[in-house]
Amino acid sequence: MELRTDVNSVTNWNAPLVWEGTFDPVVIDAIYKKMDPRVAVVVFAVGKYTRFLKGFLESGEKHFLVDFRVTYYIFTDNKNAVPNIQMGKGRKISVIDIPSAKRWQDVVLGRMRWATITIDKQIRTEADYLFMMDIDSVFHNRFGAESLSRLSAVLHRGYYKNTKRDNFPYERRPQSKAYIPPGEGDYYYTAAVWGGYLEDMYKLVRYCYMQSEEDAKNKIEAVWQEESHLNKYLLYNKPTKVLSPEYLWSDYDQVPADIKVVRISQLVKNYAEVRPNGGH
Ligand SMILES: CC(=O)N[C@H]1[C@@H](OP(=O)(O)OP(=O)(O)OC[C@H]2O[C@@H](n3ccc(=O)[nH]c3=O)[C@H](O)[C@@H]2O)O[C@H](CO)[C@H](O)[C@@H]1O
Numbered sequence: 001m002e003l004r005t006d007v008n009s010v011t012n013w014n015a016p017l018v019w020e021g022t023f024d025p026v027v028i029d030a031i032y033k034k035m036d037p038r039v040a041v042v043v044f045a046v047g048k049y050t051r052f053l054k055g056f057l058e059s060g061e062k063h064f065l066v067d068f069r070v071t072y073y074i075f076t077d078n079k080n081a082v083p084n085i086q087m088g089k090g091r092k093i094s095v096i097d098i099p100s101a102k103r104w105q106d107v108v109l110g111r112m113r114w115a116t117i118t119i120d121k122q123i124r125t126e127a128d129y130l131f132m133m134d135i136d137s138v139f140h141n142r143f144g145a146e147s148l149s150r151l152s153a154v155l156h157r158g159y160y161k162n163t164k165r166d167n168f169p170y171e172r173r174p175q176s177k178a179y180i181p182p183g184e185g186d187y188y189y190t191a192a193v194w195g196g197y198l199e200d201m202y203k204l205v206r207y208c209y210m211q212s213e214e215d216a217k218n219k220i221e222a223v224w225q226e227e228s229h230l231n232k233y234l235l236y237n238k239p240t241k242v243l244s245p246e247y248l249w250s251d252y253d254q255v256p257a258d259i260k261v262v263r264i265s266q267l268v269k270n271y272a273e274v275r276p277n278g279g280h
């Protein structure tokens with residue numbers, strides 16, 4: 001097998017940086033399959049976002065950790081809108097009831113609160129690994145065991161190539177708990193796909209929840225909500241694997257030459273129409 005040399009495949013703290021062509025899918029799946037981990041995928045579909053469930057789940061069944069044990073935890077305010085999907089062997093859906101929200105910011109931040117509560121109540125005894133994912137996206141190609149580690153984070157497609165750390169969209173107001181001073185930073189990670197060992201993810205999800213609560217008390221909301229808190233945590237607690245933007249691309253953007261495979265792509269959506277309080 002020809003290995004790639006056109007991209008950096010290791011971080012400067014010596015963690016793997018995963019690109020197509022830097023691993024053998026058969027070898028890596030076989031290693032993890034021996035442990036046969038139970039993988040939880042936590043997704044939220046609140047308000048009009050239930051329309052994304054079918055495409056996400058059907059494509060996940062084709063491409064996400066195929067032949068592994070997977071449970072999709074669907075947090076929703078409308079159980080009846082959860083589609084009936086043909087699931088692979090050892091794979092299932094678990095629906096969690098949560099209330100509606102008036103602001104999209106409350107949905108995205110609420111994810112940290114509801115995930116913390118539900119890991120405590122239920123998921124902890126049912127899973128070994130946990131992924132947090134946005135629902136407004138579709139799997140297009142293999143997303144396999146190469147993504148698994150103690151803490152894996154995905155490079156945001158918008159800032160991985162030509163952006164200097166001081167131009168990352170980190171929270172820059174010292175009043176926020178997510179504040180990162182100039183001169184610091186390795187990468188800018190997306191909050192739309194992140195995963196790892198159950199307990200490590202629990203710690204991080206809970207951290208984002210607590211930090212955002214602290215911000216709320218101080219009447220401030222981080223510029224990119226939980227994504228800002230996630231980036232702060234990962235700066236001081238380095239991920240054990242970094243996944244290239246293959247693991248979350250976007251239908252908004254052309255696919256450049258270094259992205260050989262798009263594994264998940266975010267859908268184009270009408271923000272004003274789909275969000276309860278519109279806009280960005
Ligand atoms: C690609 C990327 O970096 N995505 C991030 C970006 O998302 P997006 O602009 O893609 O945010 P989004 O609208 O997809 O919201 C994030 C997720 O929250 C859920 N949702 C949201 C609103 C709603 O009314 N109902 C509902 O269910 C749903 O699972 C959705 O996928 O910014 C958000 C915070 O600003 C989060 O950090 C996202 O992870």
Ligand SMILES: [Mn+2]
Pocket residue numbers: 134135136192266
């Ligand atoms: Mn999204």
